[in-house]
Amino acid sequence: MREWRYLLAEQRGTLVAMAIFALMFTIYVANHPAGLTSNVVQTAANKGVLLAFVAMAQTLVVITAGIDLSVGMIMVLTNCLASALVVGTPLQAGLGVIAVLAAGTLCGALNGTIVIYGRLQPIVTTIATGAIYFGLALLIRPFPGGSVHEVLADAMTGKIGGVFPASIAALAAVVALVWVPFSRSLAGRAAFASGSAEQAAYMSGLPIRRGRFLAYALAGLCAGAGGLFLTFFTYTGEAAQVSGSAYTLFSIAAVVLGGVSLYGGRGSAIGAVFGALAFRTIGDMLFVFDFDALWQPLFQGLILMVAVSLGAFGLLRVRNRLDWFR
Template structure:
């Protein structure tokens, strides 16, 4: 019983995010003209996974008590790269995908190196690198355009076995291959420890530099997967500053909605994923209820505010920050 209580307490933010998403998605499909069909689920999944990947990227950095304001620009940069590299033969497409993912990994690694060895604040560092990444994206795609391998794009944005969204399957695969191994590794535990208390982690002999570097690097990799999927959905690349800034802010909102503490050390990428899916469902709800799109920021703000208030109840009850981890 004690173990179950610990698990529930440790994952209360994730459970809250799941509950919010389930309620909102149930309302959505209950009022959708087509009901709960594979097409409706696939469309919702395709829109949600874009923000989910960027939210996962932001989560890794936030767990170290940092924040990455460049994830949206990495997302945009890799979208522009993919629109010029991911096409042609199967071999050329594979090389292009590897190059795009490598670029995202490199961007995240650069952020990590500057924060760790340059000893600059993450928010300052990532504002600067985000501007650089956007400048490179603009140089690559001064006007929207490009192309992508249609076979790969259709395969990853369509349905598996005729009913299951391929984009959602990819998201699950990324969680299994990237998040879970990282969470259970020494580096993952180091990232959590750094976020909980940098000084205590250092005194305990935790590899704090390696943990931080891994978090930033993997964050860039996850953002680049989102950029790839944006290319698969749109069949083009666009150096849009508005897209980059929007996804950066929405990713932070999804992280908070998913129960990840902005103080670091608490939360899960799973919660951030459901936070992102719930955040995306707000727009879908406006569609089925035929409300003006201009109301969307208001509803997003209300949902986010409610989630922050609920998530803060536990912090209000504790007298010492360490009690939060009991």
């Protein structure tokens, strides 16, 4: 019985995020003119997956008690790279995909190196590196343009068997290949421990630096996957600062909605994924209910503020971080 209570407490944030998403999506499709169709699901999935990738990236850093304000700019940079590299023959496009994901990983690794070995605050570091990544994106794409391998893009944004969105399958694959092995590894446990009690984790002999560095590198990989999928969806690359900044802020909201503690040491990328899907569905609901476009940013801003506030609400009753699991 105690094991079940512990598991429920540990996954509480994820379960709440799933429930919020289910409620929001039900309201959305119930009021959509077309109802619940495969095309409606596909469109919603394609938009939600972009934020989900960036939210996963943010989660990996947040669990170490940091915050990454460059994830949106990494997405923009890799979007511009993909519009130049994921072209040509299938082999060339495949190599371009690898290069784009490697570039995202390198950006995250650079963030981790500066934060860990330079001993700088994550928020300050990622503001600076985010500006650098945006500058590189501008060098690659001073004007919107480029292209992408059309067959690959259609495969990634289409439907499997004419029903299931391929983008959701790709997102699930990234969760299975990146988050699950990381969270169960020694380095992953060290990353969680560094977020909850770094000194105690260090005294226990956990590889704190390796865990944090891997978290930052994988965050760059996930943000790079978001930039790659943005190229698949738009068939072009654009160094859009507004888009990068918006995705960074929305990723923080998605992380909190997914039950990830902004104080570090607690949460799951799976919860953040459902938080991202829920947050994106709220935006779709504003469209379905025909809110004036001028009012939509206001409502999204209010939702963002409430979401971030919820991250600290539960901590008001916590005297020790171990209380989360009691």
